[in-house]
Amino acid sequence: QRMSKAARRCxxxxxxxxxxxxxxxxxxVVAFARHAKLPLVFKEMSYEKGDRFxxxxxxxxxxxxxxxxxxxxASEVSGAGGSREDQKAEFSLWESQAVLRYLCARFPENEAVQKAYPTDIRARAKIDQMLDYRHCTLYPLVxxxxxxxxxxxxxxxxxxxxxxxxxxxxxxxxxxxTYLDSKADFAGGMDTPTLADYSIVPGLAFTTARKGYQLPARVERYVDAFLKAVPTYAPMRAGFLRKVAELAKATEDKRRLERASGSQYKS
Known part of the structure; x- marks a missing residue:
């Protein structure tokens, strides 16, 4: 059942x-919502502090x-006392790809939404297929x-x-x-980014954990096209690459010390 505009405003x-x-x-999800300028309240939580528990x-x-x-x-949000987390939610949803699809259903008039998840049933089915492929095949291997x-x-x-x-x-x-057409920039032969691209591209940054590894040339061009089409993603990717490099170096340094300590102990 489609939600009325009045209901959505409340x-x-x-x-x-x-x-x-x-x-x-x-x-x-953040990159898509920001690029589409969806009217969301963004609340960052700290893993280190255990906010999610x-x-x-x-x-x-x-x-x-x-x-x-x-x-x-609106009445629940504006009520006095307590944080948003303490107030009664009308609806909550998790799992990133479910959230992406819901946002498209929630804001169907949005132009970026219409391009990212078209109503044509065959185009949408292909996007769903690629979302499942990312989740079940590609990302686990990464x-x-x-x-x-x-x-x-x-x-x-x-x-x-x-x-x-x-x-x-x-x-x-x-x-x-299979998915990157030579004549189109985005997965599935699409001319503009879809939900599939928002899902696939971010995780590819993990591949840089191994020094010297390069994505296949066609995949590199695909990532570059996404960066140009979704400028809100560029600073996120830059931060991601820095964090991957930091984690890889910290892990390597820690293991080097552990090996040295072990050798010293054995001697």
């Missing part, structure tokens, strides 16, 4: 997220994952290749690391051959 929509410097799932937030999202979208009626370098998983052998990067690289070439 709602405040709050997007809870954490740092776009290291979270692709948050980055995709606060009692009030757990009422909104028992899975305490981010991003989380929360809508409250994470498997890079997580040990970033300290999210235990160290692995150089041989295993090369194998994982090779598997990821092969899939990126297949992605380019």
């Amino acid at each position: 709602l405040e929509t709050v997007l809870y997220y954490h740092s776009t410097d290291i979270s692709p799932t948050c980055t995709m 606060a009692k009030g937030f757990l009422k909104l999202n028992p899975y305490h994952c981010l991003p989380t979208l929360v809508e409250s009626t 994470c498997k290749a890079t997580n040990s370098l970033l300290g999210y998983l235990d160290a692995i052998s150089e041989e295993e690391l090369r194998s994982r990067y090779k598997t990821m690289d092969e899939e990126l070439h297949r992605f380019a051959a």
Whole structure:
């Protein structure tokens, strides 16, 4: 059931997220919402401080994952006392791709929304297919290749690391051959960015965790096209790349010290 314009005006929509410097799932939603100039309240939460485990937030999202979208009626929002998290929400939603789709349904008159998620059922089906592909196939391979370098998983052998990067690289070439048309800038042969691009591009920054690795040339051009088309994403990507480099260096330094300490102990 489509929400009336009057009903939409009575709602405040709050997007809870954490740092776009290291979270692709948050980055995709924040970048899209900012580019489309959607009337959201952006509320950044601290992972380090454990904001997402606060009692009030757990009422909104028992899975305490981010991003989380929360809508409250005007009367609930303006009521005295308590933070937004403490107030009764009319609606809450998590899982980044579900949030993206909901925002498109919520603001159907928005021009950027119409381009990112067209109403044509075949175009929309292709975008949904690419969103599922990113979530189920491509991104897991990126994470498997890079997580040990970033300290999210235990160290692995150089041989295993090369194998994982090779598997990821092969899939990126297949992605380019399957979804990146030579005549169109964006995935699925689209001329303007869609939700699929907002979902796919941010996570590719993780691949820089391994020094010397370069994305396939066609994928590099795809990322560059997205940066030009969505200028609000550029500072997020710059911050993301810096954070990946910092994490990779910190992880490498820590493991070097651990190896040195271990050798010293053995001697």
